[in-house]
Amino acid sequence: MTINVLFAAGEDRWPLYKKPLLDAFEGAGLDVSMSMDIPPGQVDYLIFAPNGGISDFTPFKRCKAVMGLWAGVEHIVGNATLAQPLTRMVDIGLERSMVEWVSAHVLRHHVGLDTHIHGQDGIWRNGILPPLAMDRPVTILGLGELGSACAEALSQLGFPVTGWSRSSKAIPNVRCLHGAAGLNEALTDAQIVVVLTPLTAETENLLNADRLGLLARGAFVINPGRGAQIDDDALLAALDSGQVGHATLDVFRIEPLPEDHPYWAHPKVTVTPHIAAETRPDSSAKIIAENIRRGEAGEPFRFLVDRSAGY
Known part of the structure; x- marks a missing residue:
């Protein structure tokens, strides 16, 4: 069964991440359909960055996890509409x-x-x-x-x-x-x-x-x-x-x-202009693919955010 992945991490990142993500999904043996335009009710996983245009997660009732591209989650962890598991990026x-x-x-x-x-x-x-x-x-x-x-x-x-x-x-x-x-x-x-x-x-x-x-x-x-x-x-x-x-x-x-x-x-x-650590498409794509594989297999997600701690 095809897994629907919504890329909601900004139009500027889409050309950089599209191929590494698709390659990582294929390497993990996942049948994934990924785009920036999937109806919320059909989204299985959501790849997220704070400037990606989504702030209300209520419509994403089928979504199994929201996967952040950033190490920091302070912009999303307190969002009252976020009921899905949230992972942060560590790669x-x-x-x-x-x-x-x-x-x-x-x-x-x-x-x-x-x-x-x-x-x-x-x-x-x-x-x-x-x-x-x-x-x-x-x-x-x-x-x-x-x-x-x-x-x-x-x-x-x-x-x-x-x-x-x-x-x-x-x-x-x-x-x-x-x-x-x-x-x-x-x-x-x-x-x-x-x-x-x-x-x-x-x-x-x-x-x-x-x-x-x-x-x-x-x-x-x-x-x-x-x-x-x-x-x-x-x-x-x-x-x-x-x-x-x-x-x-x-x-x-x-x-x-x-x-x-x-x-x-x-x-x-x-x-320095916020350059100390930037998420890299090739390595982060593998983390996202592995977490989707885990989600589909019923295994615990890696780098799951503790909402009570805030990270």
Whole structure:
């Protein structure tokens, strides 16, 4: 029996995803009819992105699951019309791109690359010597798939890594803390902080003035998670006072970041345009195909969202 899959992830993504998805469905042995225009009552599975044009899931009564193309689900998890199981995207392309982006910016700040990249003025600055990685404490806020992968990679580079999450986790060679008390301990004297928690009511403004004050003076803040996890005013104040030495930000409360936002002109801020981790069609298509295969076989979906937790 043919499985009807509605692609509701935006017209701009359709040409990029159509062939990888059809190839993945064929590879999984699935008989799938996929398009961007299927009557709601005939849809078996829905591939979703927040800008894909669907906000009311009530008509999709036959739909067995809504499968997100993004790692974050804060735009949909609270939708009262969503009665279907919801899965989020976790794939090797997303993970590897995040690990590479985070590692690059951690190393950039650790070894002080900016001093030499921007200091091409004839001055021989050989007296500036960074500590070894073993003497540079790094804290990762959020130990989901992406945070855990980044923590492992940085640990392998020799950094002493502390990871914090809402619930208890265990990662080899990473000091794992959790809960409210664990958060303050994880931040205290950290020299580099990477923010990778999911965005929920509990993690909005996670890095506020008090918590930024716990960091080692001159610490670096790197945020490829969600913009609302940082109190912007508090971060700007910490940058101006020297409590934070530099902030590298990939995500923002409003995107694209408005041209008049103070981050653009601040000498201690690097803005990147939400590029740290992008879903890759080839690898994500295989995850979607596997989840549809599981749904048809009566097996549990992978990366099922816990509505009560918000991720």
